[in-house]
Amino acid sequence: MVADPSPRLKPVESGLTDAVFRVRGLAKTYGAGEVQVRALHDVDLDVARGEFIVLLGPSGSGKSTLLNILGGLDVPSAGVIHFHGQELTNATDTELTTYRREHVGFVFQFYNLIPSLTVRENVALVTDIVANPMPVDEAIDMVGLTPRRDHFPAQLSGGEQQRVAIARAIVKRPDLLLCDEPTGALDYQTGKLVLEVIAKVNRDLGTTAIVITHNAAIADMADRVVVLGDGCIQRVQANTHKRSPSELSW
Ligand SMILES: Nc1ncnc2c1ncn2[C@@H]1O[C@H](COP(=O)(O)OP(=O)(O)O)[C@@H](O)[C@H]1O
Ligand SMILES: [Mg+2]
Numbered sequence: 595m596v597a598d599p600s601p602r603l604k605p606v607e608s609g610l611t612d613a614v615f616r617v618r619g620l621a622k623t624y625g626a627g628e629v630q631v632r633a634l635h636d637v638d639l640d641v642a643r644g645e646f647i648v649l650l651g652p653s654g655s656g657k658s659t660l661l662n663i664l665g666g667l668d669v670p671s672a673g674v675i676h677f678h679g680q681e682l683t684n685a686t687d688t689e690l691t692t693y694r695r696e697h698v699g700f701v702f703q704f705y706n707l708i709p710s711l712t713v714r715e716n717v718a719l720v721t722d723i724v725a726n727p728m729p730v731d732e733a734i735d736m737v738g739l740t741p742r743r744d745h746f747p748a749q750l751s752g753g754e755q756q757r758v759a760i761a762r763a764i765v766k767r768p769d770l771l772l773c774d775e776p777t778g779a780l781d782y783q784t785g786k787l788v789l790e791v792i793a794k795v796n797r798d799l800g801t802t803a804i805v806i807t808h809n810a811a812i813a814d815m816a817d818r819v820v821v822l823g824d825g826c827i828q829r830v831q832a833n834t835h836k837r838s839p840s841e842l843s844w
Protein backbone atom coordinates (compact mmCIF):
# COMPACT_ATOMS: atom_id res chain seq x y z
CA MET A 595 0.00 0.00 0.00
CA VAL A 596 1.30 3.43 -0.90
CA ALA A 597 1.00 6.01 1.85
CA ASP A 598 -0.86 9.20 1.05
CA PRO A 599 2.02 11.56 0.25
CA SER A 600 0.31 14.48 1.89
CA PRO A 601 -2.14 13.40 4.56
CA ARG A 602 -4.13 16.24 6.02
CA LEU A 603 -5.36 16.59 9.55
CA LYS A 604 -8.82 15.14 9.82
CA PRO A 605 -11.53 17.75 10.26
CA VAL A 606 -13.44 17.39 13.49
CA GLU A 607 -16.12 19.61 14.91
CA SER A 608 -16.01 21.98 11.94
CA GLY A 609 -17.11 25.48 12.85
CA LEU A 610 -15.93 24.84 16.38
CA THR A 611 -14.16 28.16 16.47
CA ASP A 612 -12.61 30.69 14.13
CA ALA A 613 -9.61 30.78 16.40
CA VAL A 614 -6.34 29.66 14.86
CA PHE A 615 -5.59 27.76 18.05
CA ARG A 616 -7.75 26.53 20.84
CA VAL A 617 -5.57 24.99 23.53
CA ARG A 618 -7.02 23.22 26.56
CA GLY A 619 -5.30 21.55 29.49
CA LEU A 620 -1.98 21.33 27.69
CA ALA A 621 0.82 19.62 29.59
CA LYS A 622 4.27 18.38 28.75
CA THR A 623 6.49 16.28 30.96
CA TYR A 624 9.96 15.30 29.80
CA GLY A 625 11.79 12.24 30.99
CA ALA A 626 10.62 9.43 33.23
CA GLY A 627 10.86 8.24 36.82
CA GLU A 628 12.83 10.45 39.16
CA VAL A 629 14.18 12.67 36.42
CA GLN A 630 10.82 13.94 35.21
CA VAL A 631 10.62 17.60 34.28
CA ARG A 632 7.20 19.18 34.18
CA ALA A 633 7.80 21.71 31.41
CA LEU A 634 4.15 22.74 30.90
CA HIS A 635 0.88 22.17 32.72
CA ASP A 636 -2.69 23.44 32.68
CA VAL A 637 -2.20 25.68 29.67
CA ASP A 638 -5.42 27.05 28.17
CA LEU A 639 -5.07 29.55 25.34
CA ASP A 640 -7.03 30.77 22.34
CA VAL A 641 -5.19 32.50 19.53
CA ALA A 642 -7.19 34.56 17.05
CA ARG A 643 -6.43 34.76 13.35
CA GLY A 644 -3.98 37.57 12.62
CA GLU A 645 -3.12 38.05 16.24
CA PHE A 646 0.36 39.10 17.38
CA ILE A 647 1.29 37.40 20.63
CA VAL A 648 4.44 37.99 22.61
CA LEU A 649 5.38 35.16 24.95
CA LEU A 650 7.38 36.27 27.96
CA GLY A 651 8.80 34.44 30.92
CA PRO A 652 12.05 33.52 32.60
CA SER A 653 14.40 30.91 31.23
CA GLY A 654 12.99 27.42 31.77
CA SER A 655 9.38 28.61 32.12
CA GLY A 656 8.18 26.52 29.16
CA LYS A 657 8.10 29.07 26.33
CA SER A 658 9.98 27.00 23.76
CA THR A 659 8.09 23.87 24.74
CA LEU A 660 4.77 25.62 24.10
CA LEU A 661 5.93 27.10 20.79
CA ASN A 662 7.35 23.79 19.61
CA ILE A 663 4.13 21.98 20.43
CA LEU A 664 2.03 24.61 18.64
CA GLY A 665 4.35 24.31 15.65
CA GLY A 666 4.14 20.52 15.53
CA LEU A 667 7.82 20.02 16.41
CA ASP A 668 6.97 18.35 19.70
CA VAL A 669 3.92 16.60 21.12
CA PRO A 670 2.20 17.23 24.45
CA SER A 671 1.82 14.68 27.23
CA ALA A 672 -1.77 15.74 27.86
CA GLY A 673 -4.34 18.22 26.63
CA VAL A 674 -5.94 19.12 23.34
CA ILE A 675 -5.02 21.58 20.61
CA HIS A 676 -7.37 22.51 17.82
CA PHE A 677 -5.89 24.26 14.80
CA HIS A 678 -8.69 25.90 12.80
CA GLY A 679 -11.11 23.43 14.35
CA GLN A 680 -8.98 20.40 13.53
CA GLU A 681 -7.38 18.40 16.28
CA LEU A 682 -3.61 18.63 16.13
CA THR A 683 -3.08 16.42 19.15
CA ASN A 684 -4.40 13.37 17.25
CA ALA A 685 -2.12 13.83 14.30
CA THR A 686 0.34 11.18 13.16
CA ASP A 687 3.99 12.08 12.53
CA THR A 688 3.31 12.31 8.81
CA GLU A 689 0.33 14.58 9.36
CA LEU A 690 2.44 16.78 11.63
CA THR A 691 5.10 17.04 8.94
CA THR A 692 2.46 18.17 6.45
CA TYR A 693 1.05 20.59 9.02
CA ARG A 694 4.46 22.17 9.58
CA ARG A 695 5.21 22.36 5.89
CA GLU A 696 1.91 23.92 4.89
CA HIS A 697 1.06 26.13 7.82
CA VAL A 698 4.04 27.08 9.93
CA GLY A 699 7.02 29.36 9.39
CA PHE A 700 9.69 29.08 12.09
CA VAL A 701 12.33 31.62 13.04
CA PHE A 702 14.91 30.69 15.67
CA GLN A 703 17.66 32.56 17.47
CA PHE A 704 20.24 31.19 15.05
CA TYR A 705 19.56 31.64 11.42
CA ASN A 706 20.47 28.24 10.00
CA LEU A 707 21.18 29.59 6.53
CA ILE A 708 23.16 27.53 4.06
CA PRO A 709 26.53 29.32 3.76
CA SER A 710 27.23 28.26 0.17
CA LEU A 711 23.92 29.64 -1.12
CA THR A 712 23.00 33.26 -1.80
CA VAL A 713 20.09 35.01 -0.12
CA ARG A 714 17.82 34.24 -3.09
CA GLU A 715 18.91 30.60 -3.15
CA ASN A 716 18.39 30.17 0.58
CA VAL A 717 14.85 31.50 0.28
CA ALA A 718 14.10 29.66 -2.97
CA LEU A 719 14.98 26.27 -1.45
CA VAL A 720 11.73 26.25 0.48
CA THR A 721 9.52 27.04 -2.50
CA ASP A 722 10.03 23.61 -4.08
CA ILE A 723 8.11 21.82 -1.37
CA VAL A 724 5.03 24.00 -0.95
CA ALA A 725 1.90 24.46 -3.03
CA ASN A 726 1.53 28.20 -3.35
CA PRO A 727 4.74 30.05 -2.54
CA MET A 728 5.21 33.77 -2.79
CA PRO A 729 7.66 34.90 -5.49
CA VAL A 730 11.13 34.70 -3.91
CA ASP A 731 11.92 38.34 -4.72
CA GLU A 732 8.68 39.45 -3.05
CA ALA A 733 9.63 37.70 0.19
CA ILE A 734 13.10 39.26 0.03
CA ASP A 735 11.60 42.68 -0.63
CA MET A 736 9.27 42.26 2.34
CA VAL A 737 12.27 41.98 4.67
CA GLY A 738 14.10 44.86 2.98
CA LEU A 739 16.96 42.85 1.51
CA THR A 740 16.52 43.35 -2.22
CA PRO A 741 19.93 45.06 -2.59
CA ARG A 742 21.58 42.09 -0.84
CA ARG A 743 19.79 39.27 -2.61
CA ASP A 744 22.84 37.94 -4.44
CA HIS A 745 25.05 38.02 -1.37
CA PHE A 746 26.10 35.06 0.73
CA PRO A 747 25.25 34.78 4.45
CA ALA A 748 28.85 35.52 5.49
CA GLN A 749 28.59 38.89 3.74
CA LEU A 750 25.59 39.89 5.88
CA SER A 751 25.24 41.19 9.42
CA GLY A 752 23.45 39.12 12.06
CA GLY A 753 20.29 41.19 11.70
CA GLU A 754 20.34 40.80 7.93
CA GLN A 755 20.82 37.06 8.23
CA GLN A 756 17.84 36.90 10.56
CA ARG A 757 15.79 38.82 7.98
CA VAL A 758 16.76 36.20 5.39
CA ALA A 759 15.51 33.56 7.83
CA ILE A 760 12.23 35.49 8.08
CA ALA A 761 11.95 35.67 4.27
CA ARG A 762 12.53 31.93 4.15
CA ALA A 763 9.80 31.41 6.75
CA ILE A 764 7.20 33.57 4.98
CA VAL A 765 7.86 32.64 1.34
CA LYS A 766 5.54 29.67 1.73
CA ARG A 767 2.72 31.97 2.93
CA PRO A 768 2.31 30.25 6.30
CA ASP A 769 -0.72 30.86 8.50
CA LEU A 770 1.61 31.08 11.46
CA LEU A 771 4.94 32.67 12.11
CA LEU A 772 6.51 31.19 15.24
CA CYS A 773 9.65 32.93 16.46
CA ASP A 774 11.77 31.63 19.32
CA GLU A 775 14.00 34.45 20.59
CA PRO A 776 14.59 35.87 17.11
CA THR A 777 16.57 38.76 18.55
CA GLY A 778 18.44 36.71 21.14
CA ALA A 779 21.77 37.03 19.34
CA LEU A 780 21.32 40.64 18.26
CA ASP A 781 21.94 44.02 19.84
CA TYR A 782 18.90 46.16 20.68
CA GLN A 783 18.86 48.36 17.60
CA THR A 784 19.35 45.45 15.21
CA GLY A 785 16.82 43.42 17.15
CA LYS A 786 14.33 46.23 16.77
CA LEU A 787 14.70 46.14 12.98
CA VAL A 788 14.05 42.40 12.98
CA LEU A 789 10.96 42.89 15.15
CA GLU A 790 9.76 45.59 12.75
CA VAL A 791 9.91 43.04 9.96
CA ILE A 792 7.92 40.50 11.98
CA ALA A 793 5.34 43.19 12.83
CA LYS A 794 5.12 44.13 9.14
CA VAL A 795 4.53 40.52 8.09
CA ASN A 796 1.80 40.27 10.71
CA ARG A 797 0.21 43.53 9.56
CA ASP A 798 0.55 43.24 5.78
CA LEU A 799 0.10 39.51 5.25
CA GLY A 800 -2.20 38.90 8.22
CA THR A 801 0.08 36.11 9.43
CA THR A 802 -0.63 35.12 13.01
CA ALA A 803 2.61 35.66 14.92
CA ILE A 804 3.80 34.26 18.23
CA VAL A 805 7.15 35.62 19.34
CA ILE A 806 9.16 34.49 22.35
CA THR A 807 11.43 37.02 23.93
CA HIS A 808 13.27 37.70 27.15
CA ASN A 809 12.83 41.38 26.61
CA ALA A 810 9.67 42.80 28.20
CA ALA A 811 10.32 46.07 26.39
CA ILE A 812 8.95 44.70 23.11
CA ALA A 813 5.67 43.66 24.66
CA ASP A 814 3.97 46.85 23.52
CA MET A 815 4.04 45.76 19.91
CA ALA A 816 1.80 42.77 20.60
CA ASP A 817 -1.97 42.43 20.66
CA ARG A 818 -1.53 40.29 23.73
CA VAL A 819 1.29 39.39 26.04
CA VAL A 820 1.20 35.92 27.53
CA VAL A 821 3.46 35.50 30.54
CA LEU A 822 4.63 32.01 31.42
CA GLY A 823 6.15 31.01 34.74
CA ASP A 824 6.90 27.54 36.10
CA GLY A 825 5.29 25.88 33.11
CA CYS A 826 1.92 27.59 33.18
CA ILE A 827 0.33 30.85 32.13
CA GLN A 828 0.73 33.41 34.90
CA ARG A 829 -1.16 36.20 33.19
CA VAL A 830 -2.39 37.48 29.85
CA GLN A 831 -2.35 41.16 29.12
CA ALA A 832 -4.17 42.71 26.16
CA ASN A 833 -2.75 45.87 24.65
CA THR A 834 -5.31 48.48 23.82
CA HIS A 835 -2.76 50.54 21.96
CA LYS A 836 -0.46 48.37 19.92
CA ARG A 837 2.75 50.14 18.95
CA SER A 838 5.24 49.45 16.22
CA PRO A 839 8.79 48.69 17.40
CA SER A 840 9.99 52.03 16.01
CA GLU A 841 7.69 53.82 18.47
CA LEU A 842 9.24 52.01 21.39
CA SER A 843 11.84 53.82 23.37
CA TRP A 844 14.31 51.02 24.04
N1 LIG B 1 14.04 17.80 25.59
C1 LIG B 1 13.98 18.07 26.89
N2 LIG B 1 14.26 17.11 27.80
C2 LIG B 1 14.18 17.35 29.12
N3 LIG B 1 13.81 18.53 29.65
C3 LIG B 1 13.52 19.52 28.79
C4 LIG B 1 13.59 19.34 27.38
N4 LIG B 1 13.24 20.51 26.79
C5 LIG B 1 12.98 21.38 27.78
N5 LIG B 1 13.14 20.79 28.99
C6 LIG B 1 12.92 21.41 30.31
O1 LIG B 1 11.60 21.92 30.32
C7 LIG B 1 11.56 23.17 30.99
C8 LIG B 1 11.02 24.24 30.04
O2 LIG B 1 11.98 24.43 29.00
P1 LIG B 1 11.77 25.45 27.81
O3 LIG B 1 10.43 25.24 27.22
O4 LIG B 1 12.94 25.29 26.92
O5 LIG B 1 11.81 26.85 28.57
P2 LIG B 1 12.08 28.31 28.03
O6 LIG B 1 12.00 28.28 26.53
O7 LIG B 1 11.02 29.17 28.66
O8 LIG B 1 13.44 28.70 28.51
C9 LIG B 1 12.97 23.44 31.47
O9 LIG B 1 13.07 23.00 32.79
C10 LIG B 1 13.81 22.60 30.56
O10 LIG B 1 15.02 22.21 31.17
MG1 LIG C 1 13.43 28.70 25.10
